[in-house]
Each structure stands twice: as C-alpha cells, then as structure tokens.
Amino acid sequence: MAQMLVKINVNGVEREVLVDPDDRLLDVLREDFGFKSVKEACGTGDCGLCTVLMDGKPVLSCLIPAFQAKNHKILTLEGLNNDPLMKKIQDQFREHQAAQCGFCTPAMEIMGWHLLNRKKEPSKQEIKEAISGTLCRCTGYYDIVDAIYDAGREQ
Amino acid sequence: MEQPLLNRSEMIILQPSSLKESLKVLNENPDAEIMANASDLWPRIRNGEVRPKKILDISGLTNELSYVKKDGNVIKIGALVTVSQLEGESFVKEKRFSAFVDLISKFGSLQIRNVATVGGNVCAASSSEDFIPLFLALNAKVKLSSVDGERYMSVEKFLAGKRKLNRRPNEILTEISFEDPGPGYGSAFEKVGRRNMLIINLVNLAVVGKIAKGKIEDIRIAANRVKGKIPERAKTTEEFLKGKELNEETLNGAKKVFGEELILTDDMRASATYRKALLITILERLIKKIGGVQ
Numbered sequence: 001m002a003q004m005l006v007k008i009n010v011n012g013v014e015r016e017v018l019v020d021p022d023d024r025l026l027d028v029l030r031e032d033f034g035f036k037s038v039k040e041a042c043g044t045g046d047c048g049l050c051t052v053l054m055d056g057k058p059v060l061s062c063l064i065p066a067f068q069a070k071n072h073k074i075l076t077l078e079g080l081n082n083d084p085l086m087k088k089i090q091d092q093f094r095e096h097q098a099a100q101c102g103f104c105t106p107a108m109e110i111m112g113w114h115l116l117n118r119k120k121e122p123s124k125q126e127i128k129e130a131i132s133g134t135l136c137r138c139t140g141y142y143d144i145v146d147a148i149y150d151a152g153r154e155q
Numbered sequence: 156m157e158q159p160l161l162n163r164s165e166m167i168i169l170q171p172s173s174l175k176e177s178l179k180v181l182n183e184n185p186d187a188e189i190m191a192n193a194s195d196l197w198p199r200i201r202n203g204e205v206r207p208k209k210i211l212d213i214s215g216l217t218n219e220l221s222y223v224k225k226d227g228n229v230i231k232i233g234a235l236v237t238v239s240q241l242e243g244e245s246f247v248k249e250k251r252f253s254a255f256v257d258l259i260s261k262f263g264s265l266q267i268r269n270v271a272t273v274g275g276n277v278c279a280a281s282s283s284e285d286f287i288p289l290f291l292a293l294n295a296k297v298k299l300s301s302v303d304g305e306r307y308m309s310v311e312k313f314l315a316g317k318r319k320l321n322r323r324p325n326e327i328l329t330e331i332s333f334e335d336p337g338p339g340y341g342s343a344f345e346k347v348g349r350r351n352m353l354i355i356n357l358v359n360l361a362v363v364g365k366i367a368k369g370k371i372e373d374i375r376i377a378a379n380r381v382k383g384k385i386p387e388r389a390k391t392t393e394e395f396l397k398g399k400e401l402n403e404e405t406l407n408g409a410k411k412v413f414g415e416e417l418i419l420t421d422d423m424r425a426s427a428t429y430r431k432a433l434l435i436t437i438l439e440r441l442i443k444k445i446g447g448v449q
Contacts, residue, residue: 004168021166021210022201044198048266057239057269063194064270067168068214111265133264 006070010035011079019066026050026061028069029076037077037106041135048134051107052076058114077106086113088154092147100138107134112148121152163200167209174219174300178327180211182302185324187211191235192270194263195279213327220274220329231332234274238262241273246335254292254342254361258285261346274328277310280318282379287314287386288361289344290331291377298330299323307332317384340365340373341445345437357425360437366446371396371405374442378434382418391416392438401446409442410435 003018010033017032026043029035029052039049043062050061053075061074080086089112092098099105108131115122115130122130127145136144169187171177181187188207190196192214199205213220213235220235223244230246238259241247247255262268262285276286277297290310297313299306299322308321310331315321322328346359356379364374374396381387392413399405414435419427 020164021168022163024197024201043201045194045267048264051266054269058266059269060194060266063197063267065190065193065197065212067170068193068212130265133266 004067006067008069008071009073011075017066021065021067023066024062025052025064025066025069025074028066029061029074035076035078039103039106041103046135048111049104049107051110051134053110053114056114058111077110080110080113083113085116085151089113089116089148089151092151092154093144095150096143096147098139098143098147104134104136104138108136108144108148112144112151115148116152119152122149124149162206163203166200166207168212169209170212170215172215174213174216174327174329177211177213177216178300178302178325181327182325184209184211189213189278189327191272191275192237194267194271195275225335228335228337229332230335231330232273234272234327234329234331236273238268238271238273238276239265242268251336251338251340252342254289254344254363257344258289258346258361261285273331277313277331278320278328280314280316280320280385282317282384282386283355284379284386285344285346285356285359288359288377288379289342289363290333291386291388292342292361292363292375293333293336294375295331295333297328298332299326300329301326305329311388314385336363336365336373339367341447343441343444345441347433347437355424358430358433358437360434360441362438362441362445364442364445366401366442369401369446371399371401371442371446373397376413376438380419380430381416384420389413389416396442401442401448406439406442410439413438 003020005016006019007016017028026040029038038052038061041047041049045060045063051058052061054072089109111131111134124145127148169180171180187209189211217235220233222233223236224231242259246252273286276284295310296307313321342363344361346356348356360378362376365372374393376389376393379386381389392409395412396409417431419430421427
C-alpha cells in the first residue's frame with residue numbers, strides 16, 4: 001500500500017509525515033523528526049524506554065502504529081526543554097547521580113514529570129509505582145526514586 | 156532465520172470515522188484484522204506472528220465506544236474503554252466490585268493501561284488475558300455488531316479456543332455487559348507471575364460470590380486454565396461449595412474437588428503441579444476474602 005500522510009502535533013508543532021503502514025510512532029519520532037530522547041530497547045512494550053506523552057498520558061511509542069497517532073498530541077522530553085518542573089527533576093537527577101548509562105533517563109524523567117504534575121509531593125511508594133513500567137539496568141532505582149522525591153519537595 | 160517482515164509494509168489500513176461506516180467496511184472486507192489500540196496485536200504483526208493483508212483500525216471510534224454506563228441493573232462497558240479509564244469509574248469503587256481493583260493494579264504498566272482496551276483484552280482470547288476470568292465469573296455478555304444488526308452472546312460462548320472467537324467475519328465486539336449482582340455479593344481476583352508488574356501470568360483466578368452469615372449462598376469461580384488452555388469456569392467446584400457453611404471442612408473439601416477438576420499441562424512458563432498448587436491456594440484465599448474471614 002502506498003504511504004499515508006499523517007498529521008501529528010509533536011511538542012506543540014503541527015507536523016505532517018508520510019508513513020509506511022508498519023511504521024511505529026517511535027520510528028517517526030526518532031527517524032523522521034529527530035527526537036532522539038525517545039529510546040528503543042525491547043521494541044515489544046516491556047521496557048518502557050520509548051515512553052512519550054500522548055494527549056498528556058504516558059504511552060509506549062513502540063506499541064503505537066504511526067497511522068494511529070494521527071490528530072494526537074505527542075510530547076517528548078525535547079518538548080520540555082524550557083519547563084521549570086523538568087529543570088528541577090533534571091537538577092535532582094544530577095544531584096543524586098540518578099543517570100548512569102543514561103539510556104532510561106528520558107523515560108524516567110517523563111514519568112517523574114507526569115507524576116509530579118498530578119501530585120506535588122508523592123510518597124516513595126507512589127514514585128515506585130509510577131516508574132514500575134520503566135526499566136533501568138544500572139542504578140538499582142533508589143537514586144531515581146530519590147531524585148523524583150526531592151524534585152517534588154522542592155516545588 | 157525466518158524472514159518475518161515479508162510484505163508487512165503492504166498492509167492496507169482502513170480507518171473509517173464512525174461505527175456505522177466501520178461495519179460497512181468490515182462487511183465488504185471480512186478478511187480485515189480488527190485493531191483497537193493495538194497493544195497486543197501490533198507486536199504480533201511486527202514479529203510476523205500475524206500477517207494481515209488488511210487492518211480495520213477502530214481506535215478512532217472513541218466517541219461511540221468509550222462509554223461506561225449503568226442501564227437498569229446492567230453495567231455496560233464500551234469495547235474501547237481503556238484499563239486506565241475503567242480504573243476511574245465509580246462502580247469499580249464499590250466494595251462488591253473490588254476484583255476490578257485487584258485486577259487493574261497488576262495490569263501491565265501505566266503506559267500499557269493507558270492504551271489497552273477491555274474489548275481488546277477479551278478478543279485477544281489467550282490465557283494471559285486477565286479480564287476474561289473476571290467476566291466469566293460475572294456471567295458477562297458481549298455485544299456483536301454488524302450491518303445485519305446486533306446480537307448478544309455470553310463471554311463463555313464467545314471464546315472458541317486459544318486466540319479463537321465465535322465471531323462472524325463481519326462482526327465487531329462493541330460492548331461487554333453484566334448484571335450487577337447487587338449488595339451482599341463480593342468479588343476478588345488474584346494473579347501470580349514471576350514478578351509483580353509487567354508480566355504474563357502463570358495463573359489467575361476470579362471469584363464472585365455471596366457469603367452471608369457464614370453460608371455460601373452463591374459462588375462463581377473462573378481461572379485462566381481449568382481443563383484447557385483458555386479461561387473457564389470451575390463449575391464442579393462451584394456446585395460443591397454452593398449452600399455450604401464457610402468453615403475449614405468446606406474449604407478443605409473445595410480444595411480437593413478443585414484439585415480434581417483441574418486438568419493442566421506443563422508448558423514453558425510453569426509446570427502443571429506448580430500451577431495447580433497456586434490455583435488451590437488462591438481459591439482458598441479469595442473465598443475467605445469474600446467471606447470476610449482470615
């Protein structure tokens with residue numbers, strides 16, 4: 001089948017892109033638009049590293065067909081570059097050395113940002129639940145949980 | 156190695172903008188694979204397990220199929236209701252539906268719950284689908300819509316086998332409904348996998364029942380495996396329990412009957428012996444939970 005023209009709003013900008021029927025939202029974000037904060041690790045919906053916000057909700061961009069993203073609003077970490085809350089989260093990630101290899105960091109920060117937007121001062125248990133679908137193989141999670149916890153208290 | 160990506164980019168994507176139009180398109184393209192939010196189907200297409208020539212994408216029909224409503228005594232859930240959406244519904248917060256809370260808290264991850272639909276979970280029709288045992292225990296029905304009209308069928312009858320549905324090629328599952336069993340009833344759900352989150356279950360079990368003044372007035376039990384490889388009711392165990400006093404003797408008897416009713420086989424995830432031990436333990440725990448005893 002021919003390629004399809006899909007309209008997507010990414011990080012506040014309306015974009016149009018030609019997609020193949022088997023393209024994933026992940027492919028479009030990384031390859032067509034160059035948003036490399038969106039990582040691919042498992043590609044099957046297990047690891048959570050390709051998490052983006054779709055209409056404000058965290059979703060896995062590897063599980064979303066590109067043709068289904070039409071007319072939706074997508075937010076990646078790049079879209080939060082000047083966001084004050086994200087700056088606090090990133091400062092705390094630095095403070096706690098919560099990024100080791102850094103591959104899960106964008107997804108962790110997105111999940112933290114989403115949680116802190118809904119709840120200003122979440123408990124550590126709530127933070128653990130919020131990031132439970134996002135895997136990290138380096139840190140052991142404690143530093144990530146502490147970073148999000150402190151970013152919440154700093155607001 | 157097999158070449159799984161063959162022709163994948165040749166798929167024809169059909170995206171009608173209304174249910175009515177979708178039913179018409181499906182009637183003309185009965186070979187199309189129906190896709191909701193795709194969290195189950197998409198990876199299976201990507202890895203070559205499913206190779207549809209055509210996809211009927213109904214994910215855009217949220218205006219028509221994302222409702223949860225109570226119609227008289229019947230709770231109706233639109234097929235496109237996501238697990239996250241269901242979590243926020245008021246009926247889920249009532250004590251007799253606490254099985255939904257048990258289930259949702261262990262369903263995938265937040266990212267998955269935000270897209271996975273209740274209708275998709277039922278249509279995936281594999282033993283890893285957590286909603287199926289609960290709907291079986293609630294005597295739920297599916298609504299099947301087509302250009303010819305609508306018809307209702309029990310979830311039990313709808314499941315024809317692993318990944319097989321009793322669905323005519325021109326039908327779309329549009330709603331799942333069940334009667335509110337009413338006050339006095341309770342429900343509970345538990346699943347066990349190798350870790351708490353993000354895991355395909357080894358076993359799951361749902362119980363809906365009415366236990367009043369220590370007597371089991373009504374009970375319905377369903378697990379992801381009883382005799383075959385798809386979720387089923389454990390009807391022999393139900394019959395054994397109905398009308399009995401809830402005490403140690405009854406529970407021991409039920410565990411024995413349930414153990415005999417279960418005909419399981421080993422597979423790559425767990426042995427039959429382990430699954431059986433888990434199911435028997437969970438059954439006792441859930442009956443006690445509904446009966447309000449430790």
